[in-house]
Amino acid sequence: MSDRRARPRAGLTRERIVDVALEFVDEHGVAALSMRKLGAALDVEAMTLYHYVPSKDALFEALVDRLTVPMGGVRPEPGERWERWLGRLARAYRAELLAHPGVLPLAATRPVTSRVALGHVEAALRVLVDAGFGPVRALDVLNTVMTFVLGHTLAEAGRTPGAEMSDVDSLGELDATEFPLLARALAEGARHGERFEFALTALLAGLVADAVGG
Amino acid sequence: MSDRRARPRAGLTRERIVDVALEFVDEHGVAALSMRKLGAALDVEAMTLYHYVPSKDALFEALVDRLTVPMGGVRPEPGERWERWLGRLARAYRAELLAHPGVLPLAATRPVTSRVALGHVEAALRVLVDAGFGPVRALDVLNTVMTFVLGHTLAEAGRTPGAEMSDVDSLGELDATEFPLLARALAEGARHGERFEFALTALLAGLVADAVGG
DNA sequence: TCCTCGTTTCTTACGCTGTAAGAGTAGCTG
């Protein structure tokens, strides 16, 4: 009989671990996530986690994977043009990334390899091929839009550790007369959402023009 | 008189440290870079580096900064249209990122704050404003293109630790009948350079159309 | 009922990390 209660089953699951890890990252950032702290959040020792996840890196992959899930729900509506559907897909991806900005640095530096994520890619290619693209061009188009969204969202919300500074916050004070145009552009606003819509519209328009012309 | 030669001046410089760090990252990847190993590469103890760099994070910032230097040389030629100049700027950025893919994860997750990098931004805004854009729209356009290049290059070459697998290498074997379209698109090639040109062209075309229309 | 066994959990340990604190030397300035 020790004062420490003999270890009861914690009811752990790989899924539950990933859930809590996502919460933790949302709150404290990736940099702050350690196996020991994650274990503590689950009332468990660090090594226990290794029975469900082979490594911390695998845990990161699972987090990234999680973000691609909602994209599976974006399917073309009857009669919808491909560029409109692609726009919806891009916005869905962006929304999910923005909902978990802490995972952004992970999503940006990790290839997509999971079965479920590849399934989404395949489904998207199906839509584009049905719209008349060849498989190679379809992948070009999809890759272009997805990497565009990732890059754009990264620049907007993906910051290193737990620092939550927007462009305006970090630069607003430091400008002055040295960078007049930059200072003016930042001061006059340009909300991120508008910038994204502007850029996405331009990209899709360019893709449509290419599809029609070539 | 100890057998260890009394510490001679190592002729260190912040610049030299960043140089060697860049070499190291190019060869072994960011994940492998530690202050001790970087010190060893410079024949110096780890703590010595802290007289030139306040922290490892600052060193990372310096690395990212370094990559933006070549962009300063991309200036509009007389009579050149803005979208052609912007295309050259994008390609220059991409070339530099591809030359140092190990730094890509850093570039992607770090805001631009250095004087020199901001100077490049200001100069680029100048060009766009001279071409008729308002300051806010100019920043929109520049931001759109630069984040696009970053996202695209990241998806193409920016992989986590030291792993150097291309899409084809990592996925080529695992496909089969489960992802027919993806497998076909990958098998039929689609070189990265072509994909980038395709996407960049589409994006610039979309931006031009927007500039003319709005 | 007890015993055994696979699953889950914990303990301990190792080598690594970034870096704070401070000691000591090299070489310049007087």
Next chain:
DNA sequence: CAGCTACTCTTACAGCGTAAGAAACGAGGA
């Protein structure tokens, strides 16, 4: 020569990912 500054080193600490193996749990058969 003395003194000062700039530089380099040593030591140390708290934390990291995780390898190895011990210990306790819940369930199944005897």
